[in-house]
Amino acid sequence: MPSHLTRSVFRRLLANQPIVHRGCLRQRHQRSLTPSPRLLRPLASNNGRPSACYQQRRHFLNFNIFSSKREAKEPDIDPGIEKMMELVKRQRMDARMPPLEDxxxxxxxxxxxxxxxRQAITDSQARLVQQSLEYCFKTVDELQQNIDKALMKIYLTNLRxxxxxxHGTTTRTTVTDAHVDLARFLYERSISNNLRKKTTSLLVHILSLSGYPRAARDLLLQAEQGRSTATSTEASEFEDGAENDRDESLEFEQADERAGLIDRPPKMWQEVLDAFVLQRTKTEVERTFVMIKERGYDRHRDVAVTMIEFCMQQKDVEALKQWWTAYHKAVSEDPGSGPGLRKHEExxxxRFNDMLSWCLKENQIQLGHQSVRDVMANNPPKPFWDAIFVWAAGTNKSVDEIGRMMSVMEKSNEQIVDRSEWRQADIVTINSLVEFAISLNDPYMAERFIALGRERNIEPDARTLVLQMEYRLKVGDVDGALIAYKALVEHKNATYVDESFAEDISAINRLIVALCGTQRHDFDTIMNVTMDLADRRAPFEAETVSTLALLHLARDEADDATDLLNTHSYHFSSTDRTNLRNAIMKFAVDPKTSTSRAWSSYNILRDIFDETPRDDRTELMTSFFNRERADMAVRIFQHMRMHSRADTIPKVDTYVAAFMGLAKLRDIDSVEIVHNQLKLDYNITITTYLRNALIIAYTAGDKGRKALGFWDDIVASKEGPSYNSIHIALRACEKSPFGDLRAKELWALLRRRNVELDQALWASYVAALAGNGDNDSAIHTIEEAEKAGQLEVDAFLLGSLCDGANGQIKQQEIEAWAREKYPVQWEELEGLGSEEDIAGQRSFGIDRRLGP
Structure with a gap:
């Protein structure tokens, strides 16, 4: 197998890129791009071998300022998506719309x-297509007769x-409400009966898959009654022109029509019945089956298969026997011929294996044995034998006994003249047994079955090795799974397995995640597996991309993480993109992550995950405040401010979070930057809550006098102040020149208006007095209030008074007074602990934090 280094070298040679390998053990820090002429000839080393010499070169200020920056890989976006995204953005911004033709x-x-x-449309892509078609429909409707016929034909062709x-790519696991909305839009915009018939089949299909079978059934009944839109002459003309346009873009649809996936009532009723069975609604299943029977579709084999599954759900043994007998009889009477025969037998x-598995699960052993006897009466085809072997394993038959049963099957071939119909145990038989062992979470049994195959000269195929990877990963044997993977690669290279073989993709994705999770395997091993998958252009699962992206980020390889995400993230559904985004978010906000890596992670989120919501961006901003990087946090805020989506631009809570974070860091310059943004933001209504945050931020930045200006705004506003506003204003008085005078004015105002003055307000007031050096006034206020029974002196009050004191000398005065007057409370305060700053001023362990 070619190594990762070899592939990397050839890729870079073909792309005319420099060859850089981070794993080189002798990498030189200073290398000259052009050696000196004197050094062009090889020099002999101590052992006589030539050694290369490089000329040292000193760049300007020791920085290579002229070197080109590595360009990130362009996002891998499906054709047309970028233009549709531009349309949606212009609609959001009320900008000029692009031309209809584009x-x-x-x-x-x-x-x-x-x-x-042959790729499925994701939910985000479905929304873009619907919004684009809605714009086209609206424009066509507005232009009416002025629309060009060629454009109208293109529009109808796009719909079809x-x-x-x-219809052809949506499955039960991929369908979302966005697909339902798009299908309904296509149905409602069908302006001809021919197009309506196609979109009716589509809408029934999508509604059934998405869990809305009642709506699908009602739509079928409505369609049967002939309720369709009338077709105008002009619409028919355009539709006929579109039908006659034998463009290659219609090959997919024509293939679907030949396959019977469109406009087939039995198939549509079958989808509705399957949906009701999946929902386990007995009454609706029975009602729908009656409707199917009235239309003569109940003789279809798929209906019998669905009813068998329904009977197993309901644990109705008698009904299960009847439906299985009917199904088996239908298969026996019409087995098909040629390739169809093999397909029907498989x-x-x-189906037989599913029923026997249900018998094992529900302990219906008698039913299982009877079914096996009935089938064995006529020497069944090999797929039935494979199911019987699994049944034997489930009924505690040993591996050796199953081997003897295989011999019995092969001996029965003596009664069959046509050798092409002989039953021979093969790797499919072994794989079915291995799958059963995996379902029991028994890797030892799986290995025994593989060994049984080798005893019978049945060598493992690619499917066997994939199963081996799966059960080893399931029990946490990552090294064993890696060995199985290497064996799979060697097997595929030796047997020239078709490149279309894709059964191993899911297992390889899980192997990559497991290799990253063990933290024991080196980076090159992980990259070897990853690059093999990439070389096949195989799809990466969201968890794989997430794990690899975090691995690159942890190694300071942000460019590689960006390239990886640009390649895969735009093909994921919105749910997968959200999970991927959350993983990077978690890494970025983790305090253990370095600041540089966190910033790189944010840049990735900003560039690739433009849909990142406001709350996540606010959390990122707060995390950088916690890292004491106000510059980065403010940058994130500005990016939010410049965004065009309503769910991303800052709201009041965002501004408050920014002001509180800056207050914590006492960064007045950044406070003024955010405040200037607030002045220009016409979407924000200034409230008391927001002004409280402004007061806190400016107070922390030693701008107490300016902060008190916002208090005046609060008093003059219709909303008025809250209790928090009073505390915050008193704290601003504490930190501003001549603030004691403003504090006394405020206190007098509170008394005049009969505001309830609790213990906390008294503490804030006396701290404001002491903050400007007026200890006498603060002490006098406390003593008078205590005499009047207006407050009770406690440790928090004394701690607030001492913390507010301006300087070490003033604190010592308060301490001497408190020790003499309130020794018990002071002892309690000192018991909370204290810290001293450089100037010797003490700060006690009381919580004086204020919130907006």
């Missing part, structure tokens, strides 16, 4: 790309092609 072309390019690659792609074998 939007139609973008939708057409996107749908054609999905048709070619989008319906075909959505499908029937899977």
């Amino acid at each position: 939007v139609l072309k973008a939708v057409r390019l996107f749908v054609k790309s999905k048709q070619t690659k 092609s989008c319906a075909a792609v959505l 499908a029937a074998g899977r």
Whole structure:
């Protein structure tokens, strides 16, 4: 297998890029790009071998300021998506809309790309397509007769092609409400009966998959009654023109029509029945089956399969026997021929295996044995034998006994004249047994079955090695899974396994995650597995991308993380992107993460995950405040301020969080920057809550006098002050020149208005008096209030008074008074502990923090 280094070298040679390998043990820090002429000839070293010499070169100020910065890989976005994103952004900003032709072309390019690659449309892409088509429909409706016929034909073709792609690629695991909305839009905008028939099939399909079977059934009944929109002459003309346009973009839809996936009522009713069975609604299943029976669709094999599954859900043994007998009879009477025969036999074998598995799970051993006897009466096809072997393993037959059963099966071939129909145990048989062992979480049994195959000259295939990886990963044997992976690679190289083999992709994704999680495997080992997957252009799962991105970030390889995310993240659903974003968020806000790595993580979130909401960005901003990096936090705030989405731009809580963080760091310059942004923000209504934060921020930055100006605004406002506002204003008085005078004015105002003065307010008031050196007035106020029974002196009051005192000498005066007057309370205060700053001023362990 080529090494990661070899692949990296060839890639860079083909791309005309310099070759850099971080793992080199003898990497020189100072290298000249051009050696000196004197040094061009090799010099002999001590052992006589030539050694290369490099000329030392000193760059300007020892910085290579002229070196080009590494360019990040362009985002891997599907064709047309960028133009649709631009349309949505312009709509959000009320800017000038792009031309209709450009939007139609973008939708057409996107749908054609999905048709070619056979890729599903994600929920975010579905929203973009719907918004783009809505814009096109609105524009076409406004232009009316002035619309060009060619544009109208392209618009209708986009509708039909989008319906075909959505129908052909959507599965139960990928469908979301966004797909439902797009399908409903296509259905409602069908302006001809032909297009309406196609979109009806699509909408039934999507509604059934997304858990809305009642709506799907009602739509089917409505369609059967002939309730469809009338077709105008002009619409028919455009539609006929679109039908006659044999463009390659319609090949996917035509293939679907040939496969019977569109406009087939039995298939549509079958999807509705499957959805009700999945929801386990017995009455609706029975009602829907009656409707199917009335239409003569109940003889379809898929209906029998669905009813077998329903009977197993309901644990109705008698009904299960009847439906299985009916299904088995239908298969026996019409087995098909040629390739269809093998296909039907495999499908029937899977159904038989499912029923036997249910019998094991529900302890219906008698039913299972009876079913096996009935099937064995006619020497069944090999897929039935494979199911019987699994049944034997489930009923505690040993591996050796199962081997003897295989011999019995092969001996029965003597009765079959046609050798092409002989039953032979093969690797499919072994794999089914290994899968059963995995379901029991028994790796030892799985290994025994693989060994049984080797005893019978059945060598493991790619599927076996994938299963081996899976069960080893399941029990945490990462090293064993890695060995199985290497064996798989060697097997594929030796047997020339088709590149379309994709069963190993999910297991390899889990292997990469496990290798990163063990923290025992070196980086090159992880990259070898990763690059093999990338070379195949195989899809990376969201968890894999998340794990690798965090690995790169932890190694200070932000560029590599960016390239990885640009390659894969735009193809994920919104849920996967959210999980990926949350993982990077968690890494960025983790206090253990270095500041440089956290900032790199934020830049990735900003550039690649533009949908990052306000709350997450605010959390990031707060984390940088906690790191004492106000510059970075303010930068994040400014990025939010410049955003165009309403769910991202700052709101009142965001401003408050910024002011409180800056208050903690006492960064007055940054406070003024954010305040200037607030002045220009017409979306924000200034409230008392916000003004409280402004007072706290300016007070912390030694701008107490300016802070008190906001108190005046609060008093003059209609909302008025809160209790927090009074505390905050008194703290501003404590920190501003001549603040004791303002504090006395405020206190007199509170008394005149009969405001309830609690213990905390008294503490804030006397601290404001002491903050300007007026100890006598503060002490006198306390003594008078105590005599009047207006307050009770406690440790918090004395601590606030001492903390507010201006300077060491003033604190000593208060301490001498408190020791003499209130010795018990002072002893309690000292018991809380204290700290001294450089100037010798003490700060006691009381909580004087203020919130807005």
